[in-house]
Amino acid sequence: MDTEDLDPIHIFSSWCKQCGICTTICPKKVLEIGPDGYPYAARPEDCVLCGMCDAHCPDYAITLKAKHEVKEEGEHE
Amino acid sequence: MNKRNEEVLLQGNEACAMGALAAGMRFFAGYPITPSTEIAEFLSAELPKINGNFIQMEDEISSMGAIIGASLAGTKSMTATSGPGFSLMQENIGFASMAEVPCVVVNVMRGGPSTGMPTRPSQGDVMQSRWGTHGDHPVIALCPKSVLECYTLTVRAFNLAEKYRTPVILLIDGIVGHMWENIEIPQAFEVTDRAKPTVPPEWYHPYENLPGGEITPLAPFGQGYRYHVTGMVHDRSGFPTLVHDEVEQCLKSITNKIKNNLHDIIDIEEYLLKDADVCVVAYGSVARSAREAVNMAREEGIKAGMLRPITLWPFPRFHLEDIAHRMKTFVVPEMNFGQVYGEVLKSSPKKAVRVTRVDGELVTPDQIFSKIQEVSS
Amino acid sequence: MMRTPEAIYKYLRPDKKFPHVWCPGCGIGIVMGALVRAIENTELTKDEIVLVSGIGCSGRISTYLDFNTLHTTHGRALTFATGIKLANPELTVITVMGDGDATAIGGNHLIHACRRNIDINAIIINNNIYGMTGGQYSPTTPMESKASTAQYGSIEKPFDICKLVEACGATFVARGTTFHAKMLDAMMLRALNHKGFSVVEAMAQCPVQYGRRNKLGTPMDMMQWFKDNSVSSPAFDKIPPDELDEQFPVGVLVNKEEKEYIDRYRDIVKKAGGDVP
Numbered sequence: 002m003d004t005e006d007l008d009p010i011h012i013f014s015s016w017c018k019q020c021g022i023c024t025t026i027c028p029k030k031v032l033e034i035g036p037d038g039y040p041y042a043a044r045p046e047d048c049v050l051c052g053m054c055d056a057h058c059p060d061y062a063i064t065l066k067a068k069h070e071v072k073e074e075g076e077h078e
Numbered sequence: 079m080n081k082r083n084e085e086v087l088l089q090g091n092e093a094c095a096m097g098a099l100a101a102g103m104r105f106f107a108g109y110p111i112t113p114s115t116e117i118a119e120f121l122s123a124e125l126p127k128i129n130g131n132f133i134q135m136e137d138e139i140s141s142m143g144a145i146i147g148a149s150l151a152g153t154k155s156m157t158a159t160s161g162p163g164f165s166l167m168q169e170n171i172g173f174a175s176m177a178e179v180p181c182v183v184v185n186v187m188r189g190g191p192s193t194g195m196p197t198r199p200s201q202g203d204v205m206q207s208r209w210g211t212h213g214d215h216p217v218i219a220l221c222p223k224s225v226l227e228c229y230t231l232t233v234r235a236f237n238l239a240e241k242y243r244t245p246v247i248l249l250i251d252g253i254v255g256h257m258w259e260n261i262e263i264p265q266a267f268e269v270t271d272r273a274k275p276t277v278p279p280e281w282y283h284p285y286e287n288l289p290g291g292e293i294t295p296l297a298p299f300g301q302g303y304r305y306h307v308t309g310m311v312h313d314r315s316g317f318p319t320l321v322h323d324e325v326e327q328c329l330k331s332i333t334n335k336i337k338n339n340l341h342d343i344i345d346i347e348e349y350l351l352k353d354a355d356v357c358v359v360a361y362g363s364v365a366r367s368a369r370e371a372v373n374m375a376r377e378e379g380i381k382a383g384m385l386r387p388i389t390l391w392p393f394p395r396f397h398l399e400d401i402a403h404r405m406k407t408f409v410v411p412e413m414n415f416g417q418v419y420g421e422v423l424k425s426s427p428k429k430a431v432r433v434t435r436v437d438g439e440l441v442t443p444d445q446i447f448s449k450i451q452e453v454s455s
Numbered sequence: 456m457m458r459t460p461e462a463i464y465k466y467l468r469p470d471k472k473f474p475h476v477w478c479p480g481c482g483i484g485i486v487m488g489a490l491v492r493a494i495e496n497t498e499l500t501k502d503e504i505v506l507v508s509g510i511g512c513s514g515r516i517s518t519y520l521d522f523n524t525l526h527t528t529h530g531r532a533l534t535f536a537t538g539i540k541l542a543n544p545e546l547t548v549i550t551v552m553g554d555g556d557a558t559a560i561g562g563n564h565l566i567h568a569c570r571r572n573i574d575i576n577a578i579i580i581n582n583n584i585y586g587m588t589g590g591q592y593s594p595t596t597p598m599e600s601k602a603s604t605a606q607y608g609s610i611e612k613p614f615d616i617c618k619l620v621e622a623c624g625a626t627f628v629a630r631g632t633t634f635h636a637k638m639l640d641a642m643m644l645r646a647l648n649h650k651g652f653s654v655v656e657a658m659a660q661c662p663v664q665y666g667r668r669n670k671l672g673t674p675m676d677m678m679q680w681f682k683d684n685s686v687s688s689p690a691f692d693k694i695p696p697d698e699l700d701e702q703f704p705v706g707v708l709v710n711k712e713e714k715e716y717i718d719r720y721r722d723i724v725k726k727a728g729g730d731v732p
Contacts, residue, residue, distance in 0.1 A: 013460075016473050020480030020662075025675040052458065056492075056636040057678075059484030060474055061463045105542055126727035131541045131720070136567040140534035143527065143564075147507075147538025150525065151546065155538070173528050299505050299523040299539060300546045306468075306518060308526035315470065317518060318526075 009050060009066050010042040017062040023054040085260040090228040090250060091116035091158075093261065094184060095124070097232030098156050101269055103182070104130035105155035107144035109137050109163060112196040113252045114186035117158040138163035142170035145181045149174075150307060152272065152298025154236055158184035160252075161203055162193060164210070171245050172211030173309040175332060178285065179296070180239035180272070182232070184248045186255040189438050198438025199252025201362055204417040207247045208391050214329060216336040218343055219247040219391040223365045225259035230267070231388070237270035238343060242335055243293055249390060251413065253363035253440055272296065279303045283314040287331050291338055336392060344394045347386040350376065354383030356450055357401060358409045359422050359430075361387050364441045368411055371446035380454045390418070398425035407431060407453040411441045462491040466501070468521045476515050478586075480674025482633040482659025486580050487516050489636055489657070490551075493643035497547075505548045507536045509556035512586045512661075516551045530561025533568045536575050544717045547576070547647065554581040555593040558614050562594070569623035572651045573716040577625075578643065579616055579654060582661035590664030601668045620654045621709050627653035628709035632681035633660060635705060642707060651715045658703075 010031065023040050024032045028051060033043040040063075042048070048065075055063045088096070095117045098106075106125060108118040118134065125132040131148070135141040138159050145155035159167060164185045174181055189195030190202045203210075207219045218238050222231045228250060235246040273295035275282050284305045286294045297303030310318040311325050319325060336343065349369055351357065356375070360368035365386045375382035385401070387394050398408070408426055410419040411433035419432040433449045435441045457465070467473070477483050494504065501522055508517040510529035517524040523546075527535045532550040540548045557565050557579045568575060584602060585591040592602035592609045595616065599608040617630050627649040631639035639657055646653035660666060660677035671677050684701045686694065691704035721731045 018474060018479035020674050022480060022675050022678070025673075026678075052637070055459050056488065057485055057633070058459070058488075059477065059479075059481055059674075061460045061484070061488060064460045065458060105538065107538065123727070126720075126724045127729045129724055129729045129732065133537070133541060135534065135537075136563050139531065140537070140564050140567070143531045143534025144538035144541075147525070147535035147540075148542035149538075150535075151539045151542035153542040155542070169528055170531065170534075298543075299525075300502055300543055302502050304501060304521055304523050306524045306526065308518075309528055310526065317471070 008042060008045050009048050010045055010054070011064040012040055012042070013062045013064065014039045016060045018060050020059060022057050022059065023063055026053045026057050028053060083262045083265060085262050087258055087260050088225050089116060090222070090225045090255045090257050091186065092120050093225045093228040094158070094232045094248065094250065094255070095120040096263070097229035098182065098236065099124060099128070100229070101154065101233040101236035102271065103154045103156050103236060104128070105145060105148035105153045106131070106157065107133045107135050107141040107148070107155070108157045108159065109135055109141050111160045111163045113188055113199070113255050114158045114160045114184065117184060138166035139169060142167040142183070146170060146174050146177075146179050149179050149181050150299050154180070154240070154272070156182040156184065158186065160186050160188045161190045164203060164206065168210040172213065172215060174245040175211065175215040175217070176309050177307050178243040178332060179245070179307070180243050181245050182235045182239055182248060183245055184232070184250065186250045186252055188252050189436070195438045199363070199413060199440070200436065200438070201251050201364065201413040201417070203249060204390060204414065207249055214333060216244055216333050217247065217391045218242070218244060218336065218389070219249050220388060221249045221361045221390045222254055223362055223386065224254065225257060226261040228254065229261065230264060233267055233269065237268065240270045240272055241293075242339070243296055244336070249362070251362040257363070272298075275303060284316050285312060285328070285331070286314045287327070291335070293335055340392055340396070343389055344392060344397070345388040346394050346397055347388060349384040349386070351383035351385060351401065354381050355404060355406045356380060356382045356409060356454055357405045358382065358384045358411065358446060358450070359387070359398070359418065360384060360411050361390060361418065364411050364413060367441050367443045368446055370443035371450060374443060374447045375450045378451070380450060382450050387418070393421045395421065395425050398422060402426040402429065405429060409433060409446065409449050409453060411446045411449070413441060457492065457495045459488040459492060462495045463488065466491045466494065466520050468519060471519050475519060477512060478663045480660065480662040481512070482582060482661070483512055483516070483580055485633040485636050486578070486639065486657045486659055487519070489640035490578065490643055491520070492640040493647060496644050497647055499547055503545070503547055505536070505539055505546050507532045507539070507548065507550045509552045509561060511553040511556050513551055513553035513556065513580045530556050530559070531564065532556070533561065533564040533575065533577065537568065537573060540573060540575055541717065541720070544574070549576045549578065551578045551580065554579065554583065554595040554616070555585045558594045558616060558619070565620065566623040569620050569625040569652055569654070571716045572624060572626055572713055574650055575652055576646050577652070577654045579656045580659050581616060581656055582659045582665060584661050584665035586661050586664045590668055600665075603668070616656045617654070617708050624652070625654045625709065626651035626711050626713050627707070629654070629707045630656045630658065630703070630705050632658040632678070632685055632705060634678040634681040635685070638705070645707065649710070651713060
């Protein structure tokens with residue numbers, strides 16, 4: 002069960018309009034605004050996949066993958 | 079051998095409603111207004127019998143919206159109104175022109191402006207039917223003179239609407255709408271049904287100009303052809319555009335489909351025109367008086383004739399220009415201050431006179447005859 | 456459950472490019488996300504859905520989604536939708552309107568669609584302002600709020616959209632907000648499954664034309680206000696009137712069964728001697 006190197010959060014910056022909703026709404030403070038103005042997963046290990054960020058992103062720029070999905074893609078047991 | 083059908087006594091409005099049913103109309107939305115209401119009343123009884131839809135909407139704006147919606151779902155649809163309601167419909171008539179959605183709008187004309195004279199006829203909406211909605215747009219308007227023509231021209235209105243994917247306006251004046259005549263109901267006539275797309279959905283562009291000026295068929299909603307319809311200037315797929323070439327293409331194509339088919343759309347009646355040097359240009363109920371006035375003039379030895387635009391828009395300008403050189407004068411009697419007179423002047427500057435009447439009464443044969451006498455002496 | 460971006464990819468028109476037209480932080484995108492999640496949870500195919508919109512920021516939704524889509528004139532979405540639904544009752548008809556669209560210029564059509572109880576799903580995105588035309592006050596702009604045409608504050612009492620449509624006869628009425636994005640799609644799903652006229656009011660932030668002018672902070676601040684002031688409807692009813700400040704009820708507010716318009720019309724067809732399919 003090695004999923005540490007698989008980041009569950011993907012930010013598609015060409016759709017992102019930097020509104021800042023995701024960084025504030027994340028209950029685990031996983032996201033932060035980077036130096037380029039776009040959000041990035043500063044603490045992906047804290048992500049609980051609650052889906053607050055992707056459901057509230059007005060621009061559909063955040064993709065979350067459930068851990069089992071990440072696992073399925075990453076390895077076949 | 080022609081079998082003669084039984085004659086029935088019908089009102090103009092009723093004949094219009096019957097013609098619509100014969101043309102395959104199965105959706106009517108309207109709002110009560112004199113003098114058009116009989117059309118809605120008749121259809122509210124008849125449409126349910128054939129599983130058609132009748133709905134009385136909250137106003138004329140919504141009636142027009144509903145018939146466009148029904149047409150997009152694949153049903154031939156119609157509304158009927160009079161001047162004040164026609165004013166309210168202009169917004170969505172423009173939408174139907176722009177989005178190229180076939181439908182028929184009947185306007186039984188009463189005296190205007192504003193509430194005007196609800197129970198008195200007029201021909202005051204000729205120009206509104208041409209330029210009532212904003213922007214450059216195409217229009218087809220037909221004008222019956224009799225109860226029989228209320229029937230046949232309604233059928234034709236649907237045929238033109240389907241063929242050219244455009245709203246068609248039927249301008250019935252209050253006299254013709256409320257007139258009763260014995261007519262033999264036509265049995266055999268052409269009915270144009272909605273053409274189906276010949277290409278698979280992934281190749282379908284609802285606003286594509288096909289070679290040879292052919293018009294792309296309108297796919298009904300729900301049959302696999304998912305596309306976008308908007309009142310905004312759009313590209314061939316129906317999506318809003320501000321690209322100069324596409325904007326021009328969009329506006330030109332809605333206008334050109336009418337302009338390039340004048341021979342097919344324009345219909346006129348000529349009466350004793352061959353040797354005439356005075357031509358009366360009359361339409362609707364006034365054409366009946368005009369015909370009588372021409373007969374009176376002929377008895378006096380005046381070479382009078384009549385040209386009756388059955389298609390009012392596009393206006394039969396070339397027909398007038400063809401005969402203008404041999405006419406001393408055009409006499410244009412109308413139940414307004416000269417709306418068609420202005421169009422006649424464009425074809426024949428300086429050679430037209432008008433006979434106007436706006437008191438809610440028909441222009442009489444005598445009035446027209448005395449004008450013919452005056453210009454021929 | 457499918458997540459928003461996956462649902463968007465599934466229902467986004469292949470020839471329409473994102474990013475979309477709405478301003479940064481605009482709530483309409485969140486509402487559109489909720490709508491596609493709700494649709495994803497039905498059995499409906501893209502061909503069976505007609506999406507009708509009006510004019511304004513909300514009107515642009517119809518451009519992006521891969522259904523049979525119709526972008527009508529201002530306020531008239533429900534009139535076109537009525538024609539479509541009657542002509543082909545097999546289609547699922549969804550109208551998306553803004554607050555000005557649905558309750559000002561289209562107010563007459565809204566109340567009559569409610570009264571008829573015709574099976575149309577109306578989604579009203581209420582952002583308290585006319586955004587696209589530049590921030591003029593709408594029928595839902597709160598009293599004293601500023602707008603480009605209310606420079607000294609609005610003096611008109613705003614509509615409570617849910618109360619309005621309930622009074623007019625809508626048989627399913629729900630209110631959600633962009634903060635409650637997941638609740639919003641659950642409401643929309645229930646509205647889609649409801650037979651009769653349904654209204655879902657989605658309160659959405661307009662951070663640019665409304666928020667900035669009224670110093671309401673960031674988009675997230677505006678959503679936080681939704682969170683802080685929304686009360687689930689049973690709890691809301693228990694608040695004594697003198698303790699009510701800016702709170703508003705969210706949730707399903709009306710859900711009743713009443714004979715639907717097309718069913719009633721079918722009875723007329725039978726009475727007239729026609730064949731009901």
